[in-house]
Amino acid sequence: MSEVLRNDIFRFSSELPVQQGFYRLCKFKPENPQFYLPNLLVTETQLDSPLPAYFVDSVTSKVLFDSIDDGDIGIVNNGNMLRVILSRRANHNTVLVTERCNNGCLFCSQPPKTGNDDWLLNQSALAIASFSLNGVVGVSGGEPLLYGDDFLHFLDFLIENSPETALHVLTNGRKFADVRFTLRMKERSEKMRITFGIPLYSSRPSVHDYLVGSEGAFDETVRGLINAGNSGINIELRIIPTRANYNELDSIVEFAGRVFSNINQISLMGLESTGWARKNWSSIFIEHDIYSDNILSAVDSAYRSGIPLTIFNYPLCHLPERAWQFSTQSISDWKNYYPQECDTCTRKSSCAGYFSSSKGRFHQPPRPII
Numbered sequence: 001m002s003e004v005l006r007n008d009i010f011r012f013s014s015e016l017p018v019q020q021g022f023y024r025l026c027k028f029k030p031e032n033p034q035f036y037l038p039n040l041l042v043t044e045t046q047l048d049s050p051l052p053a054y055f056v057d058s059v060t061s062k063v064l065f066d067s068i069d070d071g072d073i074g075i076v077n078n079g080n081m082l083r084v085i086l087s088r089r090a091n092h093n094t095v096l097v098t099e100r101c102n103n104g105c106l107f108c109s110q111p112p113k114t115g116n117d118d119w120l121l122n123q124s125a126l127a128i129a130s131f132s133l134n135g136v137v138g139v140s141g142g143e144p145l146l147y148g149d150d151f152l153h154f155l156d157f158l159i160e161n162s163p164e165t166a167l168h169v170l171t172n173g174r175k176f177a178d179v180r181f182t183l184r185m186k187e188r189s190e191k192m193r194i195t196f197g198i199p200l201y202s203s204r205p206s207v208h209d210y211l212v213g214s215e216g217a218f219d220e221t222v223r224g225l226i227n228a229g230n231s232g233i234n235i236e237l238r239i240i241p242t243r244a245n246y247n248e249l250d251s252i253v254e255f256a257g258r259v260f261s262n263i264n265q266i267s268l269m270g271l272e273s274t275g276w277a278r279k280n281w282s283s284i285f286i287e288h289d290i291y292s293d294n295i296l297s298a299v300d301s302a303y304r305s306g307i308p309l310t311i312f313n314y315p316l317c318h319l320p321e322r323a324w325q326f327s328t329q330s331i332s333d334w335k336n337y338y339p340q341e342c343d344t345c346t347r348k349s350s351c352a353g354y355f356s357s358s359k360g361r362f363h364q365p366p367r368p369i370i
């Protein structure tokens, strides 16, 4: 891995191993009596007095202390390793609520597992409420909507306990094919700011189903998009260009513009070379330069459809110049890096840079813009 903008994993010392689990990270005495999660004191140096009762445990790490804000959320693993999952200093915050999924995308960054992990949904609800961010928290999987009614209860809890927090939920949208579920989701969406990021990889069922590894997925996702959009649920439509669909980007955008309602944004997303994408790289990845014209056609098609289009995860030097204005610094800081060559580039401050996982055959070399 290359050096990232913000480290999220830390090792620490403590007298005894800290119990595995989610914690509210404290640098000071907590003031709000409603914590939702146990309080873990983080200190720069070893404590020389007994631990106050409002902390369940303490860890000592100057690096961790300097890297967090009071009230950030962390997960402890293996007794002395902590991952900061919700950080006030992060450019994006996301919780993973399940690793189960009913798709098997060829480029899945979080390959699905089958075991019961319901506890992740419960702990994520407590983590978001404890973090209480006046901003957006991402919810990802796996497929979060596999929880069905339990996901609606998760939202009800957050509406009551974290009213300032908006959610961005990544879902394959198939659950919205169920009209009854969609109507119940609509009720929640009227009480909180919530957007669903739903991928559609083709306007042809065979191509979409091939890329998501599930026959019949296109049919359910399209019905889901229609139901959700017609209900007024906010949708971000996501497209990942691959070898299988790069030449129909404009068709997908036009299809979305003609068939669906309430698409607030279309996102063109560069592949992340992690998970199954690494395994399938040679059959799915296509050099960005090869389909520059297709990207511009998609931009034009979105303009004609009146839907804003944003480009995620592309280094500017691998996009046609006319597309630069649509590109955003999208990569989460804990996995975002800029190779040394970028230091001479005049566009670095507005460029998305690279995933830290992109090395060797996954890397397209930077071409500094002078």
Ligand code: SF4
Pocket (backbone or CB within 6 Å): 315, 316, 317, 318, 338, 339, 341, 342, 345, 346, 347, 348, 349, 351, 352, 353, 354, 366, 367, 368, 369
């Ligand atoms: S050289 Fe680096 S900073 Fe410049 S556009 Fe390319 S990736 Fe971005």
